[in-house]
Amino acid sequence: MNRKKILFVFNPFSGKGLIKNYLVDIVDIMVKAGYEVTIYPTQSSGDATDKIIKDAKGYDRIICSGGDGTLDEVITGLLKSKLDIPVGYIPAGSTNDFANSLGIPKVMTQAAKTAVTGAEFPCDMGDFNGDTFVYVAAFGIFTEVSYQTPQQLKNILGHLAYILEGAKHLSDIKSYNMQIEYDDHVIQDKFIYGMVTNSVSVGGFKGMTGDDVKLDDGVFEVTLIKTPKNPVELSEILTCLTNLRDDSDLIYSFKAKKLHIITKEKVAWTLDGEYGGEHDDLTINNLNRAVPLIVDAAEIVGITAHPTEVFEDPYENLSLEEIEKL
Template sequence: MNDRPLPRQAVLIVNARSRKGRKLFRRAARSLKAAGVEIIRSHAVRDPAKLKVHVCEAVADGAPMVIVGGGDGSLSSSVDHLVGHDTVFALLPLGTANSFARTLGIPLDLDGAIDVIANGQRRRIDLGMIDDDYYANCATLGIAPLIAETVPHGLKKILGRPGYLAWAAYQMLRFKPFRLTIGEGENAETLDALEVRVANGNYHGGTEIVDTASVDSGQIVVQVVTGTMRGRLAWSWIASVLKLEARKGTMREFHGREIRIATDRPMPVSIDGELLATTPFTARIARAVIDVAAPASATP
């Protein structure tokens, strides 16, 4: 935890192509001002590729706080640029799954998230890394990258999370298991895998899946759904959603500061919902590298 208060000045940057971004941008700016947060500059970004440009500019100009509104991909692409700086990162969860907000205990409604920014506390957290790329919450191999690669943008925008889950069920029919190697040298272990989650936080796809992960544990968690039958992956997800003890029998977990991951064929890696890497890679934890605006009473 950080004893310093949250700043009262901020730059607001919203991905206007996120599910709720364009609709809520002006309302967010008004509500933040009413809550006592002075907005130095605000940007509604229609091209998501330019979002990080505005984040970089805000940090370089010494903004006390940067508020980013968008989905998990927008938030994750922003955190790299705050490492090594005193700028606080705050978020408005405007996406579909909002896994990072859930991990931090931030309310998913706009007013609740703004209340955290105005009245919450400054919290120092870890970030995950895939090779040299920082990320916020969870990177995955398996079905999630296939979904991210193929899901129609309009489906997510119109139907939200139910549409995303329906597309996931459809893509399950195309998915093939793979051979996974964890570690290197004589300590390496190879196993059959259906899905891999490289977690800094405990939520994935809007569901609490990796309950042993935490943003301030100092460790990365690699959770592997083992086996070769696609039905086992579906059962693992169902058991996890329902918090059944049986879920633990479908997976293995590996914990550490740095873990090498390879597959029998090059596979795409979804980093907080965006396809940004391929196997093999090294997963790392970056210990206590950024400050975030977190709820005052919750410590997830």
């Protein structure tokens, strides 16, 4: 009997190199679940994408471990290769926003068990001018911290590193004049921050992206913060963000499947917390249910638009004889 095959790709330095303490146990969990395991430690930025493109074909499951950036690289490789392979995720970064949204356990061995025994959840992804993001594309104040904060600071402070580094820029807030087209709407305004998300948690805080967030509904949650004209407006913005409210005229909040963004100058963006380049003409598309992720079905009942599919019985249409042969 041929054993199913897992390609296990991990970032050995993510989260203070935490995986080194659990690597043997994680691989043992995969083997005991009936898989033949190939392990690959990434060597540099972008290496996970290259590995998936080069070698993922022929594997039954991909499992990756690292921060959100490592997951982003794996998903990018799968989409570029047009491979339909389920992905399990063992979070080891400092913030792990997307893992939090999916209810993936924080303990690495427990996450490994979910990655080999969980249910498939076809999840939306984002296309960003031909690039890929998993859960957030953002610009403006606080975003540059995700690729300028030293890795050691990320490891020690977690999501607080983003805020502490960003706070240094409050006295010099840069504003961007933008035209944003979505569905049948057009917005023209000046903004200090914006994010296009498919996540319950951003920056380590749950609730930042609004209510009724579904990760497989074909639409993004969009948040845009207008440029404050005075300290009172700035205070109102900070109060809304602190209390996770979007009921201010200074904050646009809406859902969209596709956005076209035009700016008078090139704007730096981050994709899943990593530098995403500078753009002045940008199209963002929701790739509905593009990649199957392995999750604990009970953990995502509130964030799926298709709960009956996630809880579907995989043995429903099999005879007793067929089940016994599995």
